[in-house]
Structures are given as C-alpha cells and as structure tokens.
Amino acid sequence: MSQHPMNGPAIVSTEEPSANGGCVIGVDIGGSNLRLALADMSGKVLARKATSTRGIREAHRILSLIREGVEELLLKTALPSSALRGIGAGAPGVTDVNSGVVIATSYLMGWRNVPLRDLLEETFRVPAAIDNDVNAAALGESWTGAASGNSDFVFLAIGTGVGAGIILNGLPFQGKSWSAGEIGYMLVPGLSSNRPERDKPGPLEDLIGGEGIQNQWKKQWSSEKTTLPSELTATQIFDHAISGDALAAAILQKTADVLAAAIHNISLVLNTPLFVLGGTVGMHPALRDATLAVLASWNYRSIPRLEFSSLGSDAQIVGAIRMALDAAHSPRAAALFQNK
Amino acid sequence: MSQHPMNGPAIVSTEEPSANGGCVIGVDIGGSNLRLALADMSGKVLARKATSTRGIREAHRILSLIREGVEELLLKTALPSSALRGIGAGAPGVTDVNSGVVIATSYLMGWRNVPLRDLLEETFRVPAAIDNDVNAAALGESWTGAASGNSDFVFLAIGTGVGAGIILNGLPFQGKSWSAGEIGYMLVPGLSSNRPERDKPGPLEDLIGGEGIQNQWKKQWSSEKTTLPSELTATQIFDHAISGDALAAAILQKTADVLAAAIHNISLVLNTPLFVLGGTVGMHPALRDATLAVLASWNYRSIPRLEFSSLGSDAQIVGAIRMALDAAHSPRAAALFQNK
Numbered sequence: 001m002s003q004h005p006m007n008g009p010a011i012v013s014t015e016e017p018s019a020n021g022g023c024v025i026g027v028d029i030g031g032s033n034l035r036l037a038l039a040d041m042s043g044k045v046l047a048r049k050a051t052s053t054r055g056i057r058e059a060h061r062i063l064s065l066i067r068e069g070v071e072e073l074l075l076k077t078a079l080p081s082s083a084l085r086g087i088g089a090g091a092p093g094v095t096d097v098n099s100g101v102v103i104a105t106s107y108l109m110g111w112r113n114v115p116l117r118d119l120l121e122e123t124f125r126v127p128a129a130i131d132n133d134v135n136a137a138a139l140g141e142s143w144t145g146a147a148s149g150n151s152d153f154v155f156l157a158i159g160t161g162v163g164a165g166i167i168l169n170g171l172p173f174q175g176k177s178w179s180a181g182e183i184g185y186m187l188v189p190g191l192s193s194n195r196p197e198r199d200k201p202g203p204l205e206d207l208i209g210g211e212g213i214q215n216q217w218k219k220q221w222s223s224e225k226t227t228l229p230s231e232l233t234a235t236q237i238f239d240h241a242i243s244g245d246a247l248a249a250a251i252l253q254k255t256a257d258v259l260a261a262a263i264h265n266i267s268l269v270l271n272t273p274l275f276v277l278g279g280t281v282g283m284h285p286a287l288r289d290a291t292l293a294v295l296a297s298w299n300y301r302s303i304p305r306l307e308f309s310s311l312g313s314d315a316q317i318v319g320a321i322r323m324a325l326d327a328a329h330s331p332r333a334a335a336l337f338q339n340k
Numbered sequence: 341m342s343q344h345p346m347n348g349p350a351i352v353s354t355e356e357p358s359a360n361g362g363c364v365i366g367v368d369i370g371g372s373n374l375r376l377a378l379a380d381m382s383g384k385v386l387a388r389k390a391t392s393t394r395g396i397r398e399a400h401r402i403l404s405l406i407r408e409g410v411e412e413l414l415l416k417t418a419l420p421s422s423a424l425r426g427i428g429a430g431a432p433g434v435t436d437v438n439s440g441v442v443i444a445t446s447y448l449m450g451w452r453n454v455p456l457r458d459l460l461e462e463t464f465r466v467p468a469a470i471d472n473d474v475n476a477a478a479l480g481e482s483w484t485g486a487a488s489g490n491s492d493f494v495f496l497a498i499g500t501g502v503g504a505g506i507i508l509n510g511l512p513f514q515g516k517s518w519s520a521g522e523i524g525y526m527l528v529p530g531l532s533s534n535r536p537e538r539d540k541p542g543p544l545e546d547l548i549g550g551e552g553i554q555n556q557w558k559k560q561w562s563s564e565k566t567t568l569p570s571e572l573t574a575t576q577i578f579d580h581a582i583s584g585d586a587l588a589a590a591i592l593q594k595t596a597d598v599l600a601a602a603i604h605n606i607s608l609v610l611n612t613p614l615f616v617l618g619g620t621v622g623m624h625p626a627l628r629d630a631t632l633a634v635l636a637s638w639n640y641r642s643i644p645r646l647e648f649s650s651l652g653s654d655a656q657i658v659g660a661i662r663m664a665l666d667a668a669h670s671p672r673a674a675a676l677f678q679n680k
Contacts, residue, residue, distance in 0.1 A: 152516040164609070168513075175611025176492040177642075182608050185640065187528050187601040194529040196604065196640045261527040264536065268522050269504070269609045271515025300525065300536045302517075 023079055024328055025070055025124075026320030027089035028133065029053075031109060031160075034065050038073040039321045041085065041328070043144070047076045059114045067123055086333070087120050087128045088323030090136030090316040094179050097131050103178060106161075127336055129327040133316050134181065135172050137278055137309075138165025140319030146276045146310040153274035154181070154266055155309070158259075158282030162205040164266065184209070188261035190254065204262055208255045210234040210281050216251050238286040256290035264295065267304045278309035363419055364668055365410055365464075366660030367429035368473065369393075371449060371500075374405050378413040379661045381425065381668070383484070387416045399454045407463055426673065427460050427468045428663030430476030430656040434519050437471050443518060446501075467676055469667040473656050474521065475512045477618055477649075478505025480659030486616045486650040493614035494521070494606055495649070498599075498622030502545040504606065524549070528601035530594065544602055548595045550574040550621050556591050578626040596630030604635065607644045618649035 021041045028035040036049045049069045056062065066089075074081055093105030100117020120128035131139070138155035141147045147155070147167065155165040164181035166173040174180055184202030187194055191203045206212045213234035221230040226247040228240055241252035263275055277283055288306050295303045311318050327333065361381045368375040376389045389409045396402060406429075414421055433445030440457025460468035471479070478495035481487045487495070487507065495505040504521035506513040514520055524542030527534055531543045546552045553574035561570040566587040568580055581592035603615055617623055628646050635643045651658050667673065 166609075168508075173508075176613055177611055179642075180609065180611035182611075186605050186608055188605075189527055189529055189531065189534040191529065194601070195638050198639055198641045261534070265526050265528075265605055266609055268526055269506075269520065269606055271517055271520035271522075273516055298535050298537055301538045302519075 022085040022328070023077070023083050024085055024321060024324035025073070025087045026317045026322075026324055027066055027087065028136070028316040028320060029062060029089060029091050030133070031092060031106075034062065034069070035317055036066065036069040036073060037317050037321060038070075038077055038079075039324075041325065043318075043321055043325060045321070047073045049073055057109055057111075059111060059116070059119065063119055063123060066120070070124065084124060084126050086126050086324040086326075086328030087124055088136075088320040088325075088327060089116060089120060089128070089130045090133035090320050090323075091116060091130055092133050094177075094182075095130055095132045095135075095174075096178050097129070097172075097174055100128070100130055102130065121336065127327040127330060127333040129323040129330075131172065131319075131323060132165070132174070132178070134163040134165040135174060136165075136319035136323065137311075137315035138167050138276075138319065139172055139322050140311050140315040140317070141276050141278075141309055142167045142170070143322045144311070144318060145315060146307045147274060150274050152270070152272045153276060154270065154272050155276045155278060155315070156263070156282055157279045158208065158210075158277065158287075159279035160210045162202070162209050166270065166272075168270070168272075183262060183266065186262050186265065188258055188265065190258050190261070204258065208258050208262075208281070210279075213237060213251060213255060213281065216254070217247070220247060220251070234281045235284050238281075238284045242286050252286055252290055256287060256294050259287065259291045260294035263291065263304055263306070264298075264300070267302070272304065273302070274305045274307065276307050276309050278312070278315055283308050283312070362425040362668070363417070363423050364425055364661060364664035365413070365427045366657045366662075366664055367406055367427065368476070368656040368660060369402060369429060369431050370473070370656075371432060371446075374402065374409065375657055376406065376409040376413060377657050377661060378410075378417055378419075379664075381665065383658075383661055383665060385661070387413045389413055397449055397451075399451060399456065399459065403459055403463060406460070410464065424464060424466050426466050426664040426666075426668030427464055428476075428660040428665075428667060429456060429460065429468070429470045430473035430660050430663075431456060431470055432473045434517075434522075435470055435472045435475075435514075436518050437469070437512075437514055440468070440470055442470065461676065467667040467670060467673040469663040469670075471512065471659075471663060472503075472505070472514070472518070474503040474505040475514060476505075476659035476663065477651075477655035478507050478616075478659065479512055479662050480651050480655040480657070481616050481618075481649055482507045482510070483662045484651070484658060485655060486647045487614060490614050492610070492612045493616060494610065494612050495616045495618060495655070496603070496622055497619045498548065498550075498617065498627075499619035500550045502542070502549050506610065506612075508610070508612075523602060523606065526602050526605065528598055528605065530598050530601070544598065548598050548602075548621070550619075553577060553591060553595060553621065556594070557587070560587060560591070574621045575624055578621075578624045582626050592626055592630055596627060596634050599627065599631045600634035603631065603644055603646070604638075604640070607642070612644065613642070614645050614647065616647050616649050618652070618655055623648050623652070 026037045037045045038047045091102045094103045102114040105111040117128045134157045147153045151170040162184045184205030185196040186204045193203045237248045240248035366377045378387045431442045434443045442454040445451040457468045474497045487493045491510040502524045524545030525536040526544045533543045580588035
C-alpha cells in the first residue's frame with residue numbers, strides 16, 4: 001500500500017514550473033481514452049496528453065501508446081528521459097498492487113494477468129506502481145481533492161459502471177484479493193434483478209450506472225408520459241427531472257432511492273462518514289440532492305456526507321501521479337535501477 | 341488496536357494449570373448474563389463464573405458484580421489479587437477502544453458514555469481493555485477459533501440481534517466512530533421495511549434476528565398451513581423446516597435469501613473470503629446450508645466460505661482474555677500502575 005501524507009501539495013500552482021529535481025508520469029488507462037500527465041517531484045503537473053483507445057485493447061499496444069505519449073511529454077517540457085523518476089498507472093480492473101499485475105479487466109478490455117508494472121518498468125527503466133482506476137481516483141481525492149484531510153472515506157465512481165474506492169486510516173484498502181469496493185453487484189431493495197451473476201453487469205450497476213439509467217428511460221418511455229425523445233443520456237434525464245418532466249423525475253427518484261441504500265449499506269460496514277461522488281452520473285447535482293433527501297428522510301442515526309469530487313476527471317491521473325511519486329521514493333527504486 | 345498473533349495458544353490444555361506468572365480476567369457483559377473467566381498468561385482458562393444480569397442495568401452495579409466475580413475466581417484458584425495482570429471486557433454496544441468508553445448500548449442496557457476501562461482500572465488496579473462484544477467475539481475466533489490463521493474475515497453474530505465483527509489484516513476493524521459492522525440496519529431485497537430508523541430495530545435484524553424469525557412465524561401461522569404451535573423459537577422453526585414442515589421451510593428459505601444478500605454485500609465491500617457464523621440462530625446448520633445454496637445458485641465469481649464459530653458462546657470471553665493479555669503487555673501497563 002502506498003504511504004502518503006493526507007495533505008499533499010496542490011497540483012495547480014502559480015510558481016514557475018521546473019523539473020530540475022526530476023519528474024514522474026501519471027497514467028489513466030480507460031476504456032475509451034488514455035490520459036497521461038508529467039509532473040515535477042512535488043506533484044505539479046507540467047504537461048498533459050490524451051489519446052483515444054477506441055478499438056485498442058491489447059496490453060502491448062496500450063504500452064506503445066504510453067511510450068509515445070511519455071516521449072511527447074518529455075519533448076514538450078524539454079526534459080531528458082534521464083529526468084524520469086517514476087511512473088504510476090490506474091488500470092480499469094482488479095489489480096494486485098503487490099505483484100503489479102492487472103488480474104482481470106471487464107470484457108471490454110479483456111485483460112487477464114497482465115504484469116503491467118513490470119512492463120512499465122522494463123519500458124521506462126524507472127520504478128512503477130499500479131492500482132485499480134477507482135482506487136487511484138480515491139487516492140487522488142484523498143491527496144489533493146475533496147477528501148483531503150479525511151482519513152476514512154469512500155470514493156463512488158458512477159459513470160457507465162459503478163465502483164467504490166475505499167480509503168481507511170489514510171491508505172487505500174484493496175481487500176484480500178484486490179476487489180474490495182466492487183459494489184456494482186450489490187443487492188439493495190428496488191433492483192430489477194436480485195441475482196448477481198458473473199459475466200453480466202451487476203444488479204446495482206445495471207440500474208444506476210449511466211447505461212442502466214438510459215435503459216430505464218427507454219423501457220418506461222411512451223409519448224403519453226413525456227414529450228421528450230426516447231433516447232436520452234443519464235445526465236440529460238436528470239437535467240429534465242429538474243426542469244419538471246415527470247417521467248425523468250421518477251427515474252431520478254428511483255436512482256436516488258437505490259443509491260441511498262447502497263451508500264447506507266457501505267457506511268454500515270465501513271463506518272465511513274464521507275462519500276465523494278465522481279463520474280458523470282455521480283457528479284450530477286440533482287442526484288446528490290435527491291439521494292441526500294432519501295437518507296435524511298429515514299431519520300437514521302448518522303447520515304454520511306456526500307461531496308462532489310473536486311478533481312473530476314483528473315482524480316485518477318492525480319492518484320497515479322501520487323503512486324508514481326511513492327514508487328520513485330520507495331526502497332525498491334534504488335535497488336531496482338542501480339545501473340540506470 | 342490490539343496486536344496479537346493469528347495463531348494463539350489453545351485455551352484448553354492438558355497441562356497442569358498454573359498462574360505463577362500471573363493471571364488475567366476476561367469479561368463478557370451481556371443483556372442477560374455476565375460471564376467471567378480467569379486465565380493464565382498463556383490464555384489458558386483456569387476458572388469460570390457466570391451470573392445473571394436480569395434487571396441489572398446500571399454500570400456501577402455491573403461493576404460490583406464483576407468485582408465479586410473476580411474475587412471468587414481468585415479464591416477458587418488460590419491466587420492472590422497481586423497475581424492479576426490485566427482485564428479485558430466485551431460490552432454490548434458501540435465502544436471507543438482508544439478512550440475506553442462505551443458510547444452507547446441498546447435501549448435494553450441504556451448506557452451512554454460509560455468510561456468502563458477507567459472504572460475497571462480503578463477497581464482492579466491493573467491495565468484494562470474494552471471493545472464491543474461482537475468485535476471481542478471476532479477477536480476470539482481469530483485467535484483460537486474458526487478463523488485462526490485467517491487475516492481477513494467477518495464474524496456474523498445472529499442471535500436476538502444481528503451484528504458483524506470485522507478482522508482486516510489480522511486486526512479488529514472498528515471504523516472511524518467505532519460502529520463498523522452495524523449491519524442490523526442493512527437494506528437488502530425482501531425486507532419488511534426499507535427504512536432504517538433510529539430507536540427501532542434495523543430492517544435486517546427485524547427479519548433475520550431471532551425475534552424477527554419468531555415474528556415471521558407468528559404472522560404467517562394458521563392452523564391450515566401447519567400443525568405446529570403458533571409460538572416457536574427461531575431454532576425450533578429451523579428444526580421443523582428440516583423435518584418437512586412447509587411453513588417452517590418457507591421461513592428458513594426467506595431468512596437464507598436475506599442472509600445471503602447481506603453476506604454478499606459485506607463481501608463486495610470488504611473482499612473478505614470467510615464468514616464465521618455465531619449466535620444461536622447463526623449456528624443452525626439448516627440456515628448455513630440454505631444460505632450457501634442461495635449463494636451458489638447465483639453463479640457469481642466468488643462465494644464466501646461460511647464456517648460455524650468453533651468457540652460458540654465462549655467466543656466473546658476468549659476475545660476478552662486476548663484483550664486482557666494485550667493490555668497486560670501494553671506500554672500503558674508499566675506506566676499506569678508503577679505503585680502497585
């Protein structure tokens with residue numbers, strides 16, 4: 001597990017950028033985009049790069065994209081490759097942090113037991129660290145984001161899928177077999193299915209993930225119920241809920257009921273007072289307001305605080321930078337690359 | 341948090357009992373019984389005592405009972421009071437382990453902010469340690485019980501109430517405000533109420549706790565449905581389910597469906613591969629078999645193992661002995677009681 005102070009330096013600074021002391025790379029490997037950032041040793045981002053990964057799935061091709069991106073970032077910042085001190089990456093799947101292996105990603109990516117850390121270290125000859133993307137985002141929020149200063153919280157990513165990154169006592173908690181927080185399969189009242197099955201979307205994700213919400217809309221849509229089109233995104237549906245569309249409001253309410261139950265269940269188990277909401281669906285204000293209203297209506301002892309991610313789509317890459325800095329300062333670093 | 345080896349000494353031994361090196365006391369404070377055990381410094385129990393607490397609620401009266409019990413145990417083992425090295429107690433409520441305060445017990449006991457550790461230390465002039473009773477039981481199972489050798493597991497106590505004691509990385513995990521594992525309020529499909537409310541039994545407990553199961557039976561009972569009486573205990577109902585009573589079987593199935601969902605949800609959050617079942621309801625073989633069948637029917641990636649508590653009703657007191665031993669060996673011990 002990464003050791004890190006809870007209050008790290010801000011990544012946006014007015015100081016003159018400089019990487020005389022070296023630099024690190026943060027990588028966010030996503031299903032549709034690969035994002036890279038080069039930061040100095042205080043974590044300040046000096047340059048960024050994003051590239052599409054649509055249609056690109058194989059680990060070696062992703063690795064080539066990362067190498068090209070890093071070269072571009074070094075050129076852009078006029079830094080020699082010898083300035084590179086570490087690299088951190090968030091991967092979209094169950095990740096063994098100790099051995100540096102991506103055990104499994106979703107069917108979209110199809111990775112099985114990819115030794116991503118070793119591949120990164122062989123490619124760049126610097127120490128690397130990897131973690132699951134949601135855990136990386138949680139780490140980012142705990143370092144410089146919405147959870148800065150909070151030792152115990154849960155980062156909830158609600159986009160196409162639904163997942164949780166857990167921070168306990170200031171450190172990422174990944175679980176015995178690296179899948180803690182896989183809450184897309186959670187069972188709460190009001191789901192369409194009460195059977196979690198492998199190789200299918202989880203019942204919770206299937207209802208309150210972005211696609212799930214779109215599907216609810218499509219299923220319930222009729223020209224009598226609404227004047228809106230039958231194809232809308234989750235965030236469009238929530239926008240229309242605020243504007244007064246009754247069908248959209250019903251779907252928002254249903255989503256909030258189910259999300260409130262999931263948050264409540266997680267907070268019972270972990271006793272975490274703070275939830276940071278991320279992802280395009282999770283960051284919609286209408287969803288947070290409606291979910292808080294459900295939680296408040298129960299008159300239960302303790303209501304968790306729900307805060308929006310302050311790093312937004314940067315949360316993962318900021319966490320990856322933190323991991324890269326930790327890797328650069330780790331005892332492994334000196335041992336591994338003496339000959340560099 | 342207590343530091344303890346995962347494989348402690350067995351508490352039952354054929355060796356000659358001896359407490360030349362000192363002794364400790366483990367206390368299990370329950371709603372109907374107070375149980376005490378005197379153990380030597382290897383954790384071997386040398387004498388026991390149980391006494392009723394029916395009608396006795398005030399902390400000072402419980403403390404008097406503990407003092408009388410300890411005196412009796414010392415007499416019984418022919419040990420001087422100077423042999424006493426530490427005392428550990430499991431309390432039936434939310435317990436701040438660091439400050440040694442029982443923050444709140446259920447309405448049955450009515451304690452609020454009772455500084456139990458200080459009271460025990462003032463009474464006995466030895467270092468004391470306290471924790472929630474279910475956490476104490478989990479600690480007992482991890483030390484010498486069914487979870488011995490497992491660094492990550494959940495102890496599920498299902499008796500009158502429902503609660504979980506969580507062990508992560510070999511240590512009790514109590515949560516930010518000492519209420520991790522309060523799963524009686526969890527929301528899963530199939531409950532009678534989907535609203536967790538303070539000062540009411542939790543929705544999960546209300547269905548699958550001992551009283552909840554009795555109430556299900558009473559509500560659904562009619563002379564057409566069964567030849568059995570309308571008043572049965574939870575374990576009697578499960579016994580009759582095995583013997584072929586259809587109504588009893590339906591209630592067993594419902595309980596198993598709900599328990600399976602709760603176990604599944606906890607294991608998603610914590611990624612714990614093992615659940616140890618305790619409490620009179622939790623240890624009924626029919627419930628475990630039915631719950632395992634539900635979990636297996638889902639075809640989900642990973643099915644948690646369900647093991648019965650091997651310490652049974654001793655789990656809490658064994659955990660309390662472990663806490664007493666840890667307290668006796670803690671740095672606080674020397675500092676606190678130099679003048680003894």
